[in-house]
Amino acid sequence: MITETRRRAYLDAMQVAVWLPRTELPFAAPSRLELLKPPVEAAPLQPDAAVPVASERAVEPTPARPEKPQLRVVVPEPKQPEAVAAPQAPEERPKAIEPPPRFALQLLRAGSVLLLVELPTGESFQSRDPGYILLKDLLRAARLPDSPQQVGDGEPIRWPLLHGGSLDQGAEAARDYVQGVLAAELETMGCDCIWLVGLPALRFAGEVGAEACCRELAIDGLGRALAIPGLETLMEQPATKAELWQAMRRSLPRWHRSS
Template sequence: MISESRRRAFLGAMQITTWLPRTELPFAAPSRPELLHFFEPEAEPTPAIEPRLVPQPTRSEPEPVAPTPVASTSPAADAVRSVMPRVALPEPKKPAVKTREPKTVAAEQKAAPPRFALQLLRAGNVLLLVELPTGESFQSRDPAYILLKDLLRAARLPDKPQQVGDGEPIRWPLLHRGSLDQGAEAARDYVQGVVAAELEDMGCACLWLIGSPALRFAGEVEADACYRELTIEGLGVALTIPGLEQLMEQPGSKAQLWKAMRRSMPRWVIGLGESTSSVHE
């Protein structure tokens, strides 16, 4: 138990001025009898509601009706009206709608940078620039990689293409932030620069462009320009091939690809035969 002085200090801190203990406290001051007496609060008298007198509407005399003016039909008034000129009121002007020029709109709506992933491979004397369907490097059990190996065997090329350089895919955009221009033109220059650097180190008989990003940013053609050869400045002759996923989904496209490959096959088959003969000598 605490002393009376400390107890009152605690109660004062809690802003309690009147209190009664449940049991008798040791060392506590005796309770005052007037605090223990309970007084019932007196009931407040209910105010009497006096009835309000509603005023009765009084009859008022009808207001005099103003006479309506009668139009003058005298010949003199008609003559004056015919002589007076009619004044045309100006029409309200409509607010002018501000139209922006197409150049301004195009500048404001800046196109988002293209996104793609390409893998640069080498199979014999053919260089392959292949679109990665999943954005990651090929795995041995990927359906797209198995189809690519079938295409290489049909073209009489090694069916185990080797990765070029460090083996990392060509990804775009390069940076996710910053002020560097990462538009379509910058992507084209970058892809062509990587392929040109590999051709300087080791040439090739033909360049395979597989997939829409490879056609667009290396061959500068759209996806509909497939199954034919292109001559690209700085890169040489290229064969345009649809994406591997499109070949799997559209079996009929394999027949068109086979016709295009047969037309271009002498390029790498002849080159392969010459290189083999030189090695035996």
């Protein structure tokens, strides 16, 4: 009989890994029953199978990816409509003070006609003044006395009344004054018609302009009037005389009542 050590050596030489004696051998080591179990073959690894990670191996944390900055879209809030300020009334600028008008008018009477005549030079008529001579011609053509009489003290109506001071001497005041003088004369002695000769007479007695020349007017509180261009205008524009003559013929019945 050989010893256990030599027996194993023989078996190794014959490449016998597992053997089991049929009978118990003297002086042999007890048989190991786990060697009698058939070997368990390991399952082949699938190519897609995940490789198990040993439980005792520490799992390294995956480094976090840097976050991309997120763009924040800011939607502007709708603007509230601003309150529209009420249009302010334009500041009233102080009216420019106009200088007072300047004129001189002569008040005359010829028969039943009252004449308010502009004095071109500002002084009373003289017998040899060209304007006065033309006025006499107009009176003769109208079948009126050609020597008109001065009314009152004969002083012309001048404006402005005062030079300086606080008295209102504007255009409205001048109109009221001139119409007041005529109204006072009409109360004293009436007339059939008033001749307004020249632009100042038209403006401040008849409240009309040069466009009203050569026609009749109806003036509140004063009655009917005939608008006549200024004496200087008639001398400088002879054609105006013909137009005036036509107007005088239409108004002739007012002061000449003979058939």
